[in-house]
Amino acid sequence: MDKSELLKLKKTACNVRLWTIEGVFNAKSGHPGGSLSAADIMTYLYFNEMKVDPENPKDPKRDRFVLSKGHCCPALYAVLALKGFFPTEEIKSLRHIGAMLQGHPDMKHTPGIDMSSGSLGQGISAACGMALSAKLSGDDYRVYAMLGDGECEEGQVWEAAMFASHYKLDNLTVIVDFNGLQIDGTVADVAGLADLDKKFESFGFEVIQIDGHDFEQIEESINKAKSVKNKPTAIIAATVKGKGVSYMENQVGWHGKAPNADEYKTATEELKAQLKALEA
């Protein structure tokens, strides 16, 4: 990608992070850490890759995105709002009574959400079903499923991985947001999950490892996945939980906690400064 495109993506991702913080702060709850680690990848997919139309969110031919790590929807809501699926103002009522934006993605009520999710391990199976449907109908849309690294402890992820490989779902790209942290501590301490790349490889996936905050690497991996035939691709993206907000970065405590007023102020000031630096 050229420099202006890269700059544009960085600015959009910065705005996604600002709206993520806005949502979680107004909700007084939610999951900022994993939202911020996944923000760059979601930004790239929706702004540079996926065939989606905010005016026609149910287009049968659209590309699909399943946020299997559904708790990180604050970032997805920010991406969808900035893309034009609904007004950004909606984000301020995230998790409120009567609000459209639920604590976890709700495909019935939120334009742009392709699958309800939140119970870990389930989204990837639904993504397999969508990819299979495209094969059956001869449609050329692609399906993206974003998983957490901790989520890969769920057995269903591997049931789905077997299925995707067995049925040669090369229109499916699984992206693991590998930020290394989960609620009870580091992923390494809680359940191991060693050699995730080898696990996916042995399940029949093409595996690509990238820096999940480097847009050029994201682009390269997404493009490579599109050229892989007869098997699905897993992109394992090394990320920083809480990326972009200094006091949240790499802190387990920011998995599922909203910032207080002072912390909110600090976070927005930091992100606005990053945006200003990009605009300079």
Add this chain to the structure above:
Amino acid sequence: MAESKKIATRESFGIALCELAKEHDDIVVLDADLAAATKTEIFKKAYPDRFFDCGIAEGNMIGVAAGLAAAGKVPFAASFAMFATGRAYEQVRNSVGYPHLNVKIAGSHAGISVGEDGATHQCCEDIALMRTIPGMVILNPADHYEMIEAVKAAYAYNGPVYIRLGRLAIESFNDPDNYSFEIGKGITLEEGDDVTVIATGLVVNESLKAVRALKEKGISARLINLHTIKPIDKEIIIKAAKETGRIITVEEHNIIGGLGEAVAAVTAESYPVPVNRIGVEDIFGHSGPAVGLLSEFGLDAAGIEKKIIEILNNK
């Protein structure tokens, strides 16, 4: 009247899928390594391109079905009732029920009539589990003809449906030339004034025999076939409560959470009358031939008749 050849409702299910698939190319069938038992193999042979074995991974199968439905297909996902509704309960709730996706779940080998496989496979909880999921339709057809029509109705309905299938070959009692199926509408099989028997699934025909035997003994029992457990036919239940003053339910399911409780909830709220539940009395099954087990559990015609007389004598 119906032919006398016995056929299991699982087989009727497989036949119905093929009939539907002739006209509808959006039907996709999934199984979890039990195609030979759930009889989706009938579909697999006829439409191999639209059949997908998910292996022994029921949770993923339900999720794949949800994704297929989200993309516009009409998936029928089959396994044993125990695994489709028990093992995969949470996938059914969150990936199918919550987004109200157009997924049809078929649970075969329901109830104790599984037979020799014993308690681990004799699911007497599936109706209870599925009842708790908002928006889930629950169908429990009683014979071959009813199953054929139920599967067609499930396809025509846009939303999640659970269909209960039996392993045991049973007689068909419905008249195919004079039968219509509507989701949520019970069918009165026998008129009567003294008591109403409401049955569902495999035990409907057994109840029919019991009710006819009771007529010979001077007991006028009404018999209702409630093939749909949810949404439940309140009208037919309340009418029966008003006109007969007493209801006895019969089901091949735990009396906790099944037909009996669903019926009792309707009467308790609208027109309280005594409701007695005949079914599996909160115990696990065990191995043995299906017909012998039905007799042992009091769910054959003789057992049902005996229990009804006991209940009426104790009122």
